Amino acid sequence: MFKFANNFNCCKAVHCRNFGVLNSQDYIHKSTRLGYLSTACKSCGSNPPWVNNELVANIIKEKLEIHFSAKLNHCPKCSSYFFFEKDTRLHKYGFTSSGRQRQQCAACGSVFTKANFKKNKQLQAVLSTIVNKQETREAIKTTGLSPKSYYFYLHQLSLILANFSRINEEKIIERKYLGLHSEGKVLSLKHKRGVYSLISSEINSGYILLQSHNLTRTKLHTEDNYQAHSSTIVVSHDLESTENMLVDRYTQNMKRKHFEQLLVGELKALTKCSLIYPDKLAYVHFQLLNAFTRKSQKYDHFIEHESTLRAGALMASLKEIKKANANVYFFVPLAKAGEHINGKKIGWWNDRWYSNEFAAYCPVTSAGKKDTAVPLKETNDVERFYSYLDRNINKGINSFNVINEVFEIQRVLFNYGELTEQQSRANRIGITDKIYTPESLLDEALHSINA
Numbered sequence: 243m244f245k246f247a248n249n250f251n252c253c254k255a256v257h258c259r260n261f262g263v264l265n266s267q268d269y270i271h272k273s274t275r276l277g278y279l280s281t282a283c284k285s286c287g288s289n290p291p292w293v294n295n296e297l298v299a300n301i302i303k304e305k306l307e308i309h310f311s312a313k314l315n316h317c318p319k320c321s322s323y324f325f326f327e328k329d330t331r332l333h334k335y336g337f338t339s340s341g342r343q344r345q346q347c348a349a350c351g352s353v354f355t356k357a358n359f360k361k362n363k364q365l366q367a368v369l370s371t372i373v374n375k376q377e378t379r380e381a382i383k384t385t386g387l388s389p390k391s392y393y394f395y396l397h398q399l400s401l402i403l404a405n406f407s408r409i410n411e412e413k414i415i416e417r418k419y420l421g422l423h424s425e426g427k428v429l430s431l432k433h434k435r436g437v438y439s440l441i442s443s444e445i446n447s448g449y450i451l452l453q454s455h456n457l458t459r460t461k462l463h464t465e466d467n468y469q470a471h472s473s474t475i476v477v478s479h480d481l482e483s484t485e486n487m488l489v490d491r492y493t494q495n496m497k498r499k500h501f502e503q504l505l506v507g508e509l510k511a512l513t514k515c516s517l518i519y520p521d522k523l524a525y526v527h528f529q530l531l532n533a534f535t536r537k538s539q540k541y542d543h544f545i546e547h548e549s550t551l552r553a554g555a556l557m558a559s560l561k562e563i564k565k566a567n568a569n570v571y572f573f574v575p576l577a578k579a580g581e582h583i584n585g586k587k588i589g590w591w592n593d594r595w596y597s598n599e600f601a602a603y604c605p606v607t608s609a610g611k612k613d614t615a616v617p618l619k620e621t622n623d624v625e626r627f628y629s630y631l632d633r634n635i636n637k638g639i640n641s642f643n644v645i646n647e648v649f650e651i652q653r654v655l656f657n658y659g660e661l662t663e664q665q666s667r668a669n670r671i672g673i674t675d676k677i678y679t680p681e682s683l684l685d686e687a688l689h690s691i692n693a
C-alpha cells in the first residue's frame with residue numbers, strides 16, 4: 243500500500259534548507275508569535291500554520307474509500323484500492339451450486355464469486371433520474387422503487403461507473419509526462435448547504451481525475467468544524483495591467499489571519515455530516531492525487547493562485563520536487579491578452595511571475611529559472627466541469643452517500659459524454675474512440691465489468 247505523508251508540520255519555503263524536513267532543530271513547534279499556531283522556522287523566518295496531522299490522516303482514510311475503493315470482481319481481502327495497490331492474480335476455482343464461476347486469490351487463498359451485474363430497468367431508471375437532475379423524492383416516485391431500492395440501485399450505478407472509469411484510467415495514466423491542473427470551487431446547494439470542492443484534471447484533455455469535497459462523517463473538534471460566514475476568496479479584479487491584478491491578489495491574501503486561512507462564506511453541512519476547512523481538504527486532496535502522478539516520470543502541477551493549495555500541493559510532491567521530477571506552478575487565467583510580464587517579482591514572498599496569452603504563471607518550485615514552454619494551454623477545463631456539475635446536480639441533496647455517488651456518476655458522465663469540438667474528454671485522453679450517451683455508457687460499463 244502506498245504511504246501517505248502523515249506529518250505536515252515543517253517548513254514549506256522551497257528554497258529553505260528545511261523545506262519538507264520534519265523535526266528540524268530550527269523549528270519552534272506550535273509557535274504563537276504571529277497570533278496563530280505555526281511551525282516557526284528559524285532558518286528562513288517563515289511561519290507555516292500548524293496542521294492537525296491526525297485530522298488530515300482520518301480524512302485521507304475516509305476519502306480514499308470514497309474515491310479509490312470498492313473494486314468489483316477482485317479479492318475481497320487484497321488489493322482494495324485502485325492505483326494505490328496492484329491487483330493480485332486470480333484463478334478459476336469451480337462453480338457454485340447455481341453455476342456461477344468461483345475465483346481464488348493467488349495471494350491469500352480466499353475463494354469468492356465474481357459479482358454479476360445485470361442490465362436491468364431499475365439501473366436505467368435511476369440513471370435517467372440523475373440525468374434529469376430530479377429531486378430525490380420525485381426521483382423515487384418516477385422510478386416506482388421503494389426508497390431503499392432506489393438508494394440500492396444508485397449505489398450500484400456509482401460502483402459500476404466508478405469501476406469502469408478507474409480501470410480505464412489505470413491503463414493509460416502510466417506516462418512519461420503528466421500535467422495536472424487543480425482548482426477549488428464552492429458548490430452551493432439548497433438551504434445554504436454546500437461544499438468546497440477541489441477539482442483536478444489532466445491538462446491536455448481536460449479529463450477530470452479527482453473531485454473531492456470538504457464534507458466528512460469524521461467526528462471533529464469544535465475548532466476544526468467549518469463555521470465561518472465570511473469569505474476570504476481571492477478574486478481577480480479587472481485592472482489595467484496583469485501586474486496590478488497580481489499585486490491586488492497578494493494584497494487580498496495579506497488581509498487574512500494567516501495565508502492558508504481560506505474562508506468560503508456561509509456553508510451548512512448535510513445531515514449527519516460536518517465540513518472541514520478548505521486548507522485541510524487541500525492536504526487531503528493532493529495526497530490522493532498521488533494516485534495519478536506516482537507512475538509518471540515527470541509531472542507539472544498547475545494550481546490556482548491560492549496559498550492554501552500551495553502547501554498541500556508541495557507536501558504531496560515533496561520527494562519528486564527534490565529530485566527535480568515535479569514542478570508546481572501558480573496560475574491565474576487572463577481574460578484578455580495584455581502586456582506580457584517576464585520574471586517580475588510580485589508579492590510578499592517575491593514570487594516570480596510570467597505570462598503568455600492564456601494565463602499568468604509563477605513557478606513555485608523552480609523560481610528564478612526563465613520559463614519558456616508552459617504546457618498549460620487550456621485554463622477553463624476545471625471551470626467547465628464545475629459549471630456542468632452546477633447545472634446538472636439536484637440541489638436538494640442532503641445525504642453524504644448520495645452526494646458522493648452523484649458526484650462520481652457525474653464525473654464519469656462528463657468525461658465520457660460531454661463534447662467539446664465533437665470530442666469527449668475520454669476521447670482526448672486516449673481511453674476510447676467512442677462517444678457515449680448515458681445509456682450506452684452504462685451498457686459498456688456493465689459489459690466490461692461482467693467480462
Ligand SMILES: [Zn+2]
Nearest residue numbers: 253258283286
Ligand atoms: Zn524554513
Ligand SMILES: [Zn+2]
Nearest residue numbers: 317320347350
Ligand atoms: Zn486475496
